Amino acid sequence: MSDQWDRHEVCADGELLPGMRKVVTIRRQEIVVLNVEGRLYALQNRCPHMGVPLAHGAVCGTMVPSDPGTHVYGCHNAIIKCPLHGWEYSLESGHNVFASEKVRIRTYEVVVEDHTIYLLTPKKIG
Amino acid sequence: MLEQERQALASGGLIDADVHPFMSSLEEMVPYTDRTLRKRLRIGEFKNSSFGENTFTSDSFKLPFQRYDNIGPLHGLRTDAVPPSGKIPGADKEFMVKDLLDRYDTKFAVLNAGGGVMAAYHDVDLSIEFNRAYNDYLYEEWVNYDPRFKMTMMATPLDPQATVREIERIGRRPGVVGINLQNINIPLGKRHFYPIYEIAEEYGLPIILHPDAETSGEYAPAQAVGPASTYMEWHTSLGLVAQRQIISLVCDGVFERFPKLKVAFIEYGFSWLPSLLWRIDKNWKALREEVPWMKRLPSEYILQNIRIGTQPSEEPFYPGDLNEIIRMSKAEDILIYCSDYPHWDGDPVDQVFRSFSPELKEKVFSKNGRELFGL
Ligand code: FES
Numbered sequence: 001m002s003d004q005w006d007r008h009e010v011c012a013d014g015e016l017l018p019g020m021r022k023v024v025t026i027r028r029q030e031i032v033v034l035n036v037e038g039r040l041y042a043l044q045n046r047c048p049h050m051g052v053p054l055a056h057g058a059v060c061g062t063m064v065p066s067d068p069g070t071h072v073y074g075c076h077n078a079i080i081k082c083p084l085h086g087w088e089y090s091l092e093s094g095h096n097v098f099a100s101e102k103v104r105i106r107t108y109e110v111v112v113e114d115h116t117i118y119l120l121t122p123k124k125i126g
Numbered sequence: 127m128l129e130q131e132r133q134a135l136a137s138g139g140l141i142d143a144d145v146h147p148f149m150s151s152l153e154e155m156v157p158y159t160d161r162t163l164r165k166r167l168r169i170g171e172f173k174n175s176s177f178g179e180n181t182f183t184s185d186s187f188k189l190p191f192q193r194y195d196n197i198g199p200l201h202g203l204r205t206d207a208v209p210p211s212g213k214i215p216g217a218d219k220e221f222m223v224k225d226l227l228d229r230y231d232t233k234f235a236v237l238n239a240g241g242g243v244m245a246a247y248h249d250v251d252l253s254i255e256f257n258r259a260y261n262d263y264l265y266e267e268w269v270n271y272d273p274r275f276k277m278t279m280m281a282t283p284l285d286p287q288a289t290v291r292e293i294e295r296i297g298r299r300p301g302v303v304g305i306n307l308q309n310i311n312i313p314l315g316k317r318h319f320y321p322i323y324e325i326a327e328e329y330g331l332p333i334i335l336h337p338d339a340e341t342s343g344e345y346a347p348a349q350a351v352g353p354a355s356t357y358m359e360w361h362t363s364l365g366l367v368a369q370r371q372i373i374s375l376v377c378d379g380v381f382e383r384f385p386k387l388k389v390a391f392i393e394y395g396f397s398w399l400p401s402l403l404w405r406i407d408k409n410w411k412a413l414r415e416e417v418p419w420m421k422r423l424p425s426e427y428i429l430q431n432i433r434i435g436t437q438p439s440e441e442p443f444y445p446g447d448l449n450e451i452i453r454m455s456k457a458e459d460i461l462i463y464c465s466d467y468p469h470w471d472g473d474p475v476d477q478v479f480r481s482f483s484p485e486l487k488e489k490v491f492s493k494n495g496r497e498l499f500g501l
Contacts, residue, residue: 062415062418063414063415063416063418064418065418065419065421066418066419067382067419068378068379068380068382068383068419069317069379069419070419071418072418085408085411085412086411086412086413087411087412088414088415097414098410098411098414099411099423
């Protein structure tokens with residue numbers, strides 16, 4: 001694993017409880033690590049639309065595509081909504097919900113070892 | 127017409143999506159009415175008549191009053207379109223054929239009822255009966271007069287079921303190329319209209335919106351901020367009505383339900399398109415949760431299902447900028463030329479859009495109209 005990934009210590013796992021977020025800076029890029037109901041996610045903190053920090057965005061679900069005149073709630077707590085213009089990103093994949101092919105934020109692997117949360121970034125080649 | 131236009135149109139010919147036939151008097155409808163309707167309209171044997179042996183002078187029924195009156199000598203009709211017969215402009219078929227169709231080499235002209243339509247009249251039953259007779263009049267008197275004349279049929283938007291029956295009655299006649307729906311104070315996205323959209327889609331007939339009920343109908347849509355003070359204010363505001371209706375159609379998912387339906391806004395101008403397309407897309411990215419049935423960018427539905435008549439063409443500070451507006455809104459496939467003959471605010475084909483490329487002219491003057499109306 002260490003052949004491919006750089007490990008960055010985020011904090012002790014007791015410091016990022018469900019509902020909490022923590023912003024770390026790695027290679028001058030801000031990354032927000034979130035604990036959503038015990039599940040850890042890490043994503044680029046900058047909304048690609050107008051640059052607002054996503055760390056202030058609501059974690060939520062949304063209405064999934066449906067037939068006209070019907071609403072179907074889904075993706076419960078699988079989405080982060082930008083605090084400024086409300087673009088919705090999948091916490092898992094980083095895809096924007098409205099145009100998944102075109103806009104995407106970077107997401108990162110998070111692991112817990114020895115009660116410490118680590119964030120993995122691809123190792124720089126060379 | 128310039129040689130350039132002739133060449134551009136050589137393949138398909140000029141399609142004019144907005145020409146107005148007028149009646150000199152309601153008496154022209156007599157052959158298409160039954161006794162009951164003649165009585166209600168006070169025409170034919172009921173003209174200037176009353177009970178018993180007494181004869182009173184009583185005017186025929188008055189078409190809905192147009193609250194915004196054009197200040198011109200002929201209330202918005204062109205004085206250069208007065209026929210030698212002395213009829214009002216647009217009321218003399220023979221002259222119109224020469225003055226418009228022959229002069230501009232028009233291949234097909236789509237006739238949209240002119241001057242005080244009955245669509246949004248307060249007595250809905252009378253509106254239904256009138257429209258049925260009017261459709262027969264227009265078909266027999268005009269469409270059958272010259273094969274270049276096509277027509278949109280009048281609908282009664284306040285009664286969708288009656289409109290469906292009327293479409294079933296005449297919607298498949300050759301020469302009927304659209305449904306003239308008219309605006310009322312129910313936004314077009316509401317399910318009130320879905321029976322009409324369903325049959326329009328099935329018959330392949332586009333819905334046409336054209337200003338009239340905005341000034342003549344009691345159910346006219348409020349003009350964004352309330353009644354205008356003058357005809358000028360009213361006319362300048364019309365583009366807002368079209369935008370509001372397009373937003374309603376798209377956001378309520380009409381084109382998800384009726385993907386083949388086309389809705390054409392004739393005589394609302396088009397230079398507002400970039401702002402509408404950009405704004406609705408931006409809002410959708412933020413607010414799509416409210417309208418989860420919209421699975422594509424709103425602008426994609428608009429460019430696929432909405433068509434826009436070019437007239438009255440806006441005149442930018444720098445005329446060539448119209449090309450930029452069209453490029454900015456990707457609108458080259460949705461704009462359809464309209465002369466609006468014999469109205470004061472018309473666009474003569476040989477004068478308007480001189481900065482357009484031959485390819486763009488071919489689309490706007492011919493191809494887009496042929497596709498919309500199946501001509
Ligand atoms: S800055 Fe995030 S949606 Fe606009």
